[in-house]
Amino acid sequence: MSSYHLDHLQHLETEAIHIMREVAGEFERPALLFSGGKDSICLLRLAEKAFRPSELPLPLLNVDTGHHFPELNEFRDARAAQLGAKLIVRTVEEAIAKGIPSRNSNSTAASAAPAAMKKRPAPRSVFSVSATVSANGIQKISVLKSGISITAVSIPAKTCACFP
Amino acid sequence: MSLSTTSPRPVDILRFNTCGSVDDGKSTLIGRLLYDSKSLMEDQIEALERSADITGGGQINLANLTDGLRAEREQGITIDVAYRYFATPRRKFIIADTPGHVQYTRNMVTGASSANLSIILVDARLGVIEQSRRHTAIAALLRIPHLVVAINKMDLVGWSEARFLEIRAQFEAFLPRLDIKDVKFIPLSALNGDNVVEPSPHTPWYAGPTLLGHLETVHIASDFNLTGFRLPVQWVNRPNSPTDAALHDFRGFSGQIAGGIVRTGQKLLAFPAGIVTTVKQIWTYDGVVDEAFCPQSVTLVLEHDIDISRGSMLVALDHLPGSSCDLQAEVCWMHTRPLQVGKKYFLKHTTHTVQVVVTELIDKLNMSTLDSESAPAALAVNDIGEIKLRAARPLVFDGYATNRLTGSFILIEPGTNATVAAGMLRAPHDVFKPETADYVI
């Protein structure tokens, strides 16, 4: 390597890995949101880049809205199994049946979920990591700490360790 | 290859933030940049145009665009900084957009801590006010390499060149007191788009670039330091049941390189153990590499089995950092409870947190005159001052002027976990001094 230069995507990647490792290093019960869609496939690969050759130090979490294509769920399960990752799947019905009290929604995952789900408080100390992927590559990755207060750390926003 | 030949290449992402008082036009300016650079999604544009018909007499409300997107994203929670992305064929841009509520110093520091450039907005009718000086002082303190003073609402002062020059002179009167390398003054109207993306027909007397033109061309060298390897350890990588038997004894130290370059076979000093070891392997997901550099995220495998965990730091032997319990730093105070001598905080520095006590308030910047006042009684919210701290355990650090990553910290209030200050360390008095033959290279 004669030139010490990272291109745009390499830059985003190195910061995404930094954030994932901070989450693993600082929090008790982190989780990685994984639906099997393109955004979460990208995140899962970033998690591999952050933690291999170890096992992923955080389980995969998916909220099944019941509106996904069956192929997507199959892929989600197969991919988790292939990587030896722990996968937690919860459904919206469970939340409705439990009559989970409504509160301000506070995770990006909630914005994609149906109304009943949106009212469900995110579990304390769960971290959600989300990414937006477009034809140009990764546009944005954000890590949201749900439950207490939320700090958005977007990639490539260098909210470096020093100014979280 | 020697380090002196490694001139940093220009980066292809420009990160900037906007600062100004409420109503100076920050939201309008960001909206204008996104709209005129055609960085919006179709549905966002449609929604804007729809709302223009209903409420705006046909005029699009660009501030609504910025603030609307933010509100949508926040959904009732507080986000300190929202990052917006846009691109032109020449460059990619990231705007750190901070809500303009009272804690503006905190927001500015958070938004600007990684910025290459800050835009200071000034309302042409009001000229330089105290906050303009404060924002400029913070930008200088954070060593943001480029400043743009955007003199906005020029339409409301009749596009007067005299007014533009007067405000520029107000700035130039205090700029020499601050350490800022590059400042550009641009007259504009965020509302009408003059000199934002398109040159204005109203400013024939202004020969400089438009704001976007400047953002596209300003030379941004990487501010990552390639001298003096530093790896704050984030996470110990130790597989429990690796699929590959060869990795059974794998023990790697993962982190993002905060300075310098590392090579296989290189000797490193591990803090706080104070033991010299050698790099056996530089592991990345995409394969083992012979060398890696700041700001790459890597995993290092070392020759010796020494006690290293999250918060440890691996450093090069040729550029040793400081290691001391006594620290001196410039701080931006962000909390309504003031900083006073004798108070205790947690200091978070890279991946390491240590207890500190404030031992001295050296001075405080007077925002009206930009003079420093010695030995103030306290630092209040939004104050900038220089302090001394004593840490319970030695901190391994560099001066902020040498390394923005290993030279900065935050202070956290025990009990509330509130972030109360951002700090920039002064260079250490002495670098770490090896005491035994072990340390000799």
Ligand SMILES: Nc1nc2c(ncn2[C@@H]2O[C@H](COP(=O)(O)OP(=O)(O)O)[C@@H](O)[C@H]2O)c(=O)[nH]1
């Ligand atoms: N005449 C004029 N008004 C402006 C200009 N830029 C912003 N404004 C107006 O100033 C007000 C405050 O703008 P806004 O963008 O919300 O300011 P912020 O508080 O800094 O985000 C709004 O009514 C804008 O329409 C400008 O260049 N000219």
Ligand SMILES: [Mg+2]
């Ligand atoms: Mg605003």
